Amino acid sequence: MRRVTCLALGILLVGCVALAGLAEAGTTLRVVFPGTSETEKQGAVRLKQLAESKFPDIKVEMMYIGWPDLEKKLSVMLPGGDVPDLVQQQEATTLVAMGALEQLDGYLARPDSALKKEQFYQGVWEYSIYDGKTYTIPIRAISYGLLVREDLLTQAGMKLSDLKTWDDLKKAAKALTKGNVYGYGYPLGLPRFAWREGPYIAGYSDNFDISDTSEATKSKYLEMLRLFKDLQPSMSPTTKVMGLREAFQTWGLGNIALMPSGDFFVANLYPINPKILKVTRVVAFPKGPSAQKPWAPVANVGWAMFKGSQNKEAAWKVMQLFCSLENLTEESAMLNTPARRDIDMGKLSQAAAKFYPDAVEDNKKIIGDFVANAHPIGVPMRKILRREEMEVAFQKVMIEMLDGKLTPEQAYDRIKAEIDKIKRG
């Protein structure tokens, strides 16, 4: 009898201690923060401190992870019931399709909500909407354009304003290919970039999306494939094994003159060679033959809440803080172009000086180029379900076409067959 009493008391004691511990800890929010640079890692630490100082009853547990591993990690955690509270997302199509994210329209409609749709650039906000429902709150815009080595272009007797059409682009790429410099950079080595850092951006400049293989886009698709075939002599022999990191390294060493990319370019280039930013400009990717005016792909990075979160109210409080004007001024200075309209560009430049002290003016100029590009012609990128599969199939065909094994027409047939099969599957 005494033994049973002791055991019961013991269990009671352990239970009380555990409950006391929980009460003391308050709410613990698990936040998934993806990033690929040291700057982003510092950003994660800053956000944790910001949230914990503003809300002392909330503890933030930051889970820092590389961008390429984000979806892979979540695809293992979520089905296993290990659900975090918040995640920073670039494209939430997969998570939305998995039913993993909380719809945010109800939170935004609350009278006390500090966040309103009107505070954000329209094109950037639209990227957060999936089937008419809002799943993420934008924190930074991502816009894409054509990086240009202005000094080399001038030496070749051309100006930035000369890059208006694909013919101009081909002419410039050819003229700029000299010695160790290749006129056009295309990171074909990894599926994600083989799809986006070139064909997708070029497709938008011809007013179509390369996941669309309908009959209506066939002529534009062929135009895009022919463009890449024509640009090939201006590409580095390492194109086939070049990922985005290698492309940035090559740009940093001064060996590429033209390359489409996004506004995360500065954060990646600065540690390699800040001086190259002085001679780098960004223009809209030149207009395709079938377009009246080019589109520039615009996406965003935003905060999303998990449907399975056990702390939704605390998560919403923290989301509002993370998306506040003050915080986003600081964050936009660190990476990318701003998502909020009300961010003061002067304050943003001042804040950016902390992150890019050796390229204050050059960074300002490049962000200005991206902003000037994104807002007049920015069109949200399409949300493409099973894009990862399409990217691999697309890369395979592009390699064969650029190796001379396929004509653009044969490449089109193969791409169409592969993408249609994925869409059907």
Next chain:
Amino acid sequence: MATLSRLGHTLSRNRTPYLLLLPSVVYLVSFTIYPILNVFYLSLTDLHLVKSLVPKFIGLQNFSDLILNDADFRRIVVNTFIWTFGSTALQFVLGLATGLILNARLPWRGFWRGIMLVPWVTPIVVVGIIWRWIYDGSYGLLNYYLTTMGLLNRYVVWLGEDWSVWPAILLASLWKGYPYMCLMLLAGLQTIPQDVYEAADVDGATGFRRLWYVTLPLLKPVAAIVTLVALVLTWNNFQMIWVLTEGGPAYATSVLATYVYTKGFVFFQLGSGSAVATLSILVILVVCVIYARMTRLEEREP
């Protein structure tokens, strides 16, 4: 009933040893047997995280899709054989040669034996990154030295050309893996009695004949085990290829291990990915059985 009662009696009589075995058994069941069985089960379902989190039983459809409709899969199986057998054969040849040298009476033999292990103890990711830099098509050391010596007149993209990508990967794998082979074969060489060599000397066997007729036959049991282990390890080796090429360009250097990862964690096709994993397990099992038969491993068990 009698059998159950006998089993119960045995268990109660030998309670302590069984209790001591229990943690290992629980560990094996939880982390090896259950996951393998679950992979078999998932391979018979259509689980695709983007479509539905609830797996639906579809029988052998994933297997038939892979074998009949997936052109990449056939290429990947061929790649896996090139990778596994190429890597193991090269490691064996170099490991044996190094083992023979290190078994001889050399000055500073301990030092050479230690330094030989450096590639093996270096983390595989570090080795992969180093070799990627060596092979780099723009700034790589290999291109630099070969052009400086006049052996090349232009830089080669070693990991991007069809003719060079597999030799390049196999060379990197050889460098990383041969010390293990050497170490094991060296241990085997040290067990060969000296009097056998003395008898061979008396019979006039020297040099290559001594190696062929004395050393290799006596080394065969160790060599068979070591190559079997190397075959299995290489078959499942994911990291080296992933760090060097991520299985690309396209699927040019994908092997079954990288394809499982791509299917499961890039495309979220857990059903189909599990089918690739299941086939991979079955093929390597068959390879191991054939190999064991060929080398008559089972006859050497005590």
